[in-house]
Amino acid sequence: GENVEQHPSTLSVQEGDSAVIKCTYSDSASNYFPWYKQELGKGPQLIIDIRSNVGEKKDQRIAVTLNKTAKHFSLHITETQPEDSAVYFCTSGRRDDKIIFGKGTRLHILP
Amino acid sequence: EPEVTQTPSHQVTQMGQEVILRCVPISNHLYFYWYRQILGQKVEFLVSFYNNEISEKSEIFDDRFSVERPDGSNFTLKIRSTKLEDSAMYFCASKTAYSYEQYFGPGTRLTVT
Numbered sequence: 001g002e003n004v005e006q007h008p009s010t011l012s013v014q015e016g017d018s019a020v021i022k023c024t025y026s027d028s029a030s031n032y033f034p035w036y037k038q039e040l041g042k043g044p045q046l047i048i049d050i051r052s053n054v055g056e057k058k059d060q061r062i063a064v065t066l067n068k069t070a071k072h073f074s075l076h077i078t079e080t081q082p083e084d085s086a087v088y089f090c091t092s093g094r095r096d097d098k099i100i101f102g103k104g105t106r107l108h109i110l111p
Numbered sequence: 112e113p114e115v116t117q118t119p120s121h122q123v124t125q126m127g128q129e130v131i132l133r134c135v136p137i138s139n140h141l142y143f144y145w146y147r148q149i150l151g152q153k154v155e156f157l158v159s160f161y162n163n164e165i166s167e168k169s170e171i172f173d174d175r176f177s178v179e180r181p182d183g184s185n186f187t188l189k190i191r192s193t194k195l196e197d198s199a200m201y202f203c204a205s206k207t208a209y210s211y212e213q214y215f216g217p218g219t220r221l222t223v224t
Binding site for chain 1: 115117142144146152153154155156159161166167169202204206210211212213214215216217218
């Protein structure tokens with residue numbers, strides 16, 4: 001069935017360093033890969049997405065890459081700040097369809 | 112900035128009772144979704160809804176579950192004969208007709224005792 005694998009499950013980085021989260025997906029028909037950030041007690045918040053016609057996308061300190069051949073995609077956060085501490089979910093899907101979530105990565109930014 | 116809202120934020124119910132979780136999607140959105148997240152686990156898809164009918168449902172969405180758009184603004188999830196294992200955070204999401212992005216509400220925490 002459709003599945004998204006995500007790792008690591010927990011990541012601690014020093015403030016100012018970079019964080020990388022990696023995911024793989026199983027459904028070859030997926031063409032949309034949004035990333036969500038979830039803070040305690042809140043719903044998932046869309047932070048960046050990438051579509052299968054693009055290999056890389058950047059928005060300020062956040063970048064995502066996609067390798068459709070290998071079915072890999074990843075999130076890079078540079079110059080991490082305390083407010084980056086949260087749970088991050090990689091997801092995959094198609095327009096109008098459900099989103100399949102990974103298990104999440106709990107990111108801790110250490111002072 | 113428009114956002115998806117959900118009520119109540121926390122619902123406690125006894126096993127066997129019926130609950131209705133309410134969502135107000137963003138006003139110009141036409142696709143609606145329910146997801147749930149059991150504590151410490153991944154977010155799971157329940158159902159998608161478009162043009163006043165269910166587009167897709169998961170195996171979680173058994174015949175105890177139903178969805179409705181009773182008016183132009185609300186989207187509800189009803190769970191009949193609740194079970195202990197229904198305890199979870201339930202998220203509503205919505206999107207426009209031509210975009211990819213789904214926007215999530217803050218969730219309703221359902222506790223079945």
